[in-house]
Amino acid sequence: MCLVCGYKGLEEPPYDALGNSSFEICSCCGFQFGLDDEDRDYSKEELYKSYREDWIKDGSKPFSESFPNHLIDLNGSLKTPVLHEQLKNLEMIP
Numbered sequence: 370m371c372l373v374c375g376y377k378g379l380e381e382p383p384y385d386a387l388g389n390s391s392f393e394i395c396s397c398c399g400f401q402f403g404l405d406d407e408d409r410d411y412s413k414e415e416l417y418k419s420y421r422e423d424w425i426k427d428g429s430k431p432f433s434e435s436f437p438n439h440l441i442d443l444n445g446s447l448k449t450p451v452l453h454e455q456l457k458n459l460e461m462i463p
Contacts, residue, residue: 371383371395371397371398371400372402372413372417372459373395373398373400373417373420373421373424374395374398374400374421374424374429374455374456374459375455375456375457375458375459375461376395376396376397376398376455376458377455377458378396378397379391379395380393381393383402384402389403390402390403390404390406391403392404394432394433395432396431396432396433396435396436397431397432397433397436397447397455398420398421398424398429398431398432399424399432399433400417400420400424425452428445428446429446429452430445430446430447431447
């Protein structure tokens with residue numbers, strides 16, 4: 370699961386048991402583990418939160434053209450229930 374947007378479609382976990390990054394790019398939010406989380410001035414959680422807030426502010430549009438169309442609204446953003454479900458995956462919405 371993506372630790373930024375809650376999307377469960379990652380091909381592998383963002384980090385292995387030793388903490389090594391997968392370098393996978395989330396097809397939903399576009400976050401790349403091992404690249405976008407390398408700012409040593411902030412914790413990973415702070416980086417995830419900042420990236421998530423920017424992604425939502427920019428319309429929560431899927432990063433990949435191969436993202437499932439049935440999850441996308443006519444305006445190109447994630448459908449609201451889909452976004453809420455993904456945020457629930459992160460325990461951000463009760």
